[in-house]
Amino acid sequence: MNAFDIKGKKILITGTTSGIGMEMSKHFNGSGAQLNLLGRSFDKLSKLRLELDELNYFKLIKGDLNEDLEAIASEIENIDGIVFNAGVVAYQPLKFLKEEDFLKLFHTNYFSSIFLLKKLIKLRKINKGASIVFISSLSASIGIEGTLAYSASKASIDSSIKILASELSRQKIRVNSIAPGIIETPLLDNAVFNKEKRKLEESKYPLGLGCSNDVVYSAQFLLSEASRWITGSVLELNGGYKLK
Amino acid sequence: MKRTDFTENFKDILDEPELVEIKENTEFKDLDEWDSLTNLTLIAMVDSEYNVKLNSDDINNSKTILDLMNLIKFKE
Numbered sequence: 001m002n003a004f005d006i007k008g009k010k011i012l013i014t015g016t017t018s019g020i021g022m023e024m025s026k027h028f029n030g031s032g033a034q035l036n037l038l039g040r041s042f043d044k045l046s047k048l049r050l051e052l053d054e055l056n057y058f059k060l061i062k063g064d065l066n067e068d069l070e071a072i073a074s075e076i077e078n079i080d081g082i083v084f085n086a087g088v089v090a091y092q093p094l095k096f097l098k099e100e101d102f103l104k105l106f107h108t109n110y111f112s113s114i115f116l117l118k119k120l121i122k123l124r125k126i127n128k129g130a131s132i133v134f135i136s137s138l139s140a141s142i143g144i145e146g147t148l149a150y151s152a153s154k155a156s157i158d159s160s161i162k163i164l165a166s167e168l169s170r171q172k173i174r175v176n177s178i179a180p181g182i183i184e185t186p187l188l189d190n191a192v193f194n195k196e197k198r199k200l201e202e203s204k205y206p207l208g209l210g211c212s213n214d215v216v217y218s219a220q221f222l223l224s225e226a227s228r229w230i231t232g233s234v235l236e237l238n239g240g241y242k243l244k
Numbered sequence: 245m246k247r248t249d250f251t252e253n254f255k256d257i258l259d260e261p262e263l264v265e266i267k268e269n270t271e272f273k274d275l276d277e278w279d280s281l282t283n284l285t286l287i288a289m290v291d292s293e294y295n296v297k298l299n300s301d302d303i304n305n306s307k308t309i310l311d312l313m314n315l316i317k318f319k320e
């Protein structure tokens with residue numbers, strides 16, 4: 001057996017209807033994993049369905065983790081892996097940081113994942129030896145202006161995986177995060193990323209900007225047996241951003 | 245939107261508003277303080293005060309305070 005294979009593993013992915021989550025869903029489906037795919041929009045989930053190979057098992061689950069946590073948890077099947085990918089980006093410098101927006105972002109990017117995980121653990125839906133992967137961000141460990149809420153939510157993830165990795169190690173459940181720098185997706189927020197800004201940012205990455213598959217392949221590695229001795233780690237994907 | 249309100253709100257995004265005079269014909273990108281953070285703060289201020297979402301192109305295409313006011317009125 002190939003240690004990097006995820007064929008037959010039952011994996012839950014959140015935030016599957018756009019960007020990295022969508023690419024991940026398609027790739028894992030093609031790799032023969034059995035997927036539970038969570039998204040907020042019925043229309044977008046229906047579009048995702050068209051992109052997937054029906055010969056490989058998958059289950060689409062519609063719901064908003066901020067509102068329907070109980071219902072979502074009950075629909076999720078027993079799983080060998082999770083990728084907590086759902087999240088939003090916001091740019092609000094301290095001076096105009098809105099408390100309501102800050103709390104909402106933290107709910108979406110952090111609390112909802114933690115409470116879903118808690119629920120799944122209590123319901124005993126996470127199999128022994130499972131691997132849990134959170135999508136964090138390079139911004140958690142540097143100081144990008146205007147990203148206080150977003151970066152703090154991601155830093156919370158990077159800190160939490162260590163505690164979760166300790167607590168869940170008795171069940172041989174591993175917990176890690178992936179912290180990518182800028183990934184080129186159609187969703188790159190144009191409020192901040194016009195062409196000039198993109199060029200400027202790109203120049204900070206010795207290997208250029210990342211693509212969705214950079215994250216997808218790392219997540220596959222962390223879900224596979226090849227990473228069986230890795231837990232409580234932040235895997236940084238940043239094209240050399242921190243070398244300078 | 246009252247004109248004086250917007251200039252006051254604009255001053256609010258600056259660290260040292262007392263050093264400059266903000267008028268409708270002020271070319272805001274020529275201000276000493278103007279940089280990427282002021283740019284972001286302007287977007288956040290307009291969102292917070294007028295519930296209007298500006299993007300980088302909006303700001304690139306605007307020259308004066310009056311341009312910004314017209315843009316916000318248009319998007320409101």
